[in-house]
Each structure stands twice: as structure tokens, then as C-alpha cells.
Amino acid sequence: VFYKQQRFANAADAVVASFQYQAGTAQDWLILGISYFMTGQDTQARQALSTAQQMDRSLTSAQTYLDRLAVREAESALKSQNYAQARDGFQAILQQHPEDNAIRFNLALAEIGLKNWSGAEALLRPMETAYTGSFRYYYFHGYVLENLGKNEEAEKSYRKALQLNNDPQAREALQRVLRRMGKK
Secondary structure: OOOOOOOOOHHHHHHHHHHOOOOOHHHHHHHHHHHHOOOHHHHHHHHHHHHHHHHOOOHHHHHHHHHHHHHHHHHHHHOOOOEEEHHHHHHHHHHHOOHHHHHHHHHHHHHOOOOOOOHHHHHHHHHHHHHOHHHHHHHHHHHHHHHHOOOOHHHHHHHHHHHHHHOHHHHHHHHHHHOOOOOO
């Protein structure tokens, strides 16, 4: 009942309490894992979801939440500027979901943090059609191109970013590239 009401902390407590009276089913462990996931208790969520998956391989939602947990951990590493951990996490997720452009973009951001300009460029270039309306895409792609010394391409990317959002950092970056190219 708590789970259906999306009262996940109460649902987790109720499932754990029920384990005192009988061994949990795979579905019980799944509900526990999702409840822990929803309340941000990642370590417990991973344990419960893994248990559910071991008990019943047909529970695809257990793998879905394990994947979501891996994405959350990699995003957290990226936000805390632990770029190597973020890169490793996003690479592992991308192997399972090679079509996921959001994961690929985050992997590129981790590569930027590691100053792996050519790696970031290899990830970003094929995604342009998927991100035609994204300021962040064009800004970061311009930054990568600038660091690779591809000033003409960086200029184009920064200009596209500025068309989407008149951001002061993008204006400054464009001016920096223009100065390098001898333009004003």
C-alpha cells in the first residue's frame, strides 16, 4: 500500500519488517530496491535490486533501476568533478545502451574535464543532429574545438550557441577565438 502511494520510505520499512516473518520474494526485494532508490539510499538499493535480479532473472525492472542507479552515480561523480570515475561509469553504461545520446554527451563532458579533447570531439561530432537546439552542445563542442586549435569550427559552434542563448561565457569564448584568428 505504501509503495502504491509512493511513500517509499514507509514502503521500505514495511518490506524489511515483513522479512522477520517470512523470506522475501523477488518481487518483495524489487519493491524494497525501488523504494531505496527513490529515497536516495543507493547502497541499499543496489543490494536489494541485485538480490531481486538473482532470484528472478525475468524481472527486467530490476536491471532498469540498476542502470538508473549507475547513471545517477556517474552523474554525481561528474558534478563532484571526479572525471575519471564519471568517465568509467558513463563508458560502462554506454556499452549497454550505445544509442543513448544523453549518456554519450555526459561521457564527453567527463572527457572535457580530463582534458581529453580528441576523445570529447569523437563523442560530440556525431551527435550534432540530435542536439541542433542545444546551447550546451554547441558551447561545449566549441570549447573542445578551440582546445584542439580548430578555431574556424569553434567560431561556428560558439555562434550557434549564441543564437540559442545570449550567454556571457559564450560571447567571451567567441571573442577569444576571434582574437586568436586575428578578427575583431
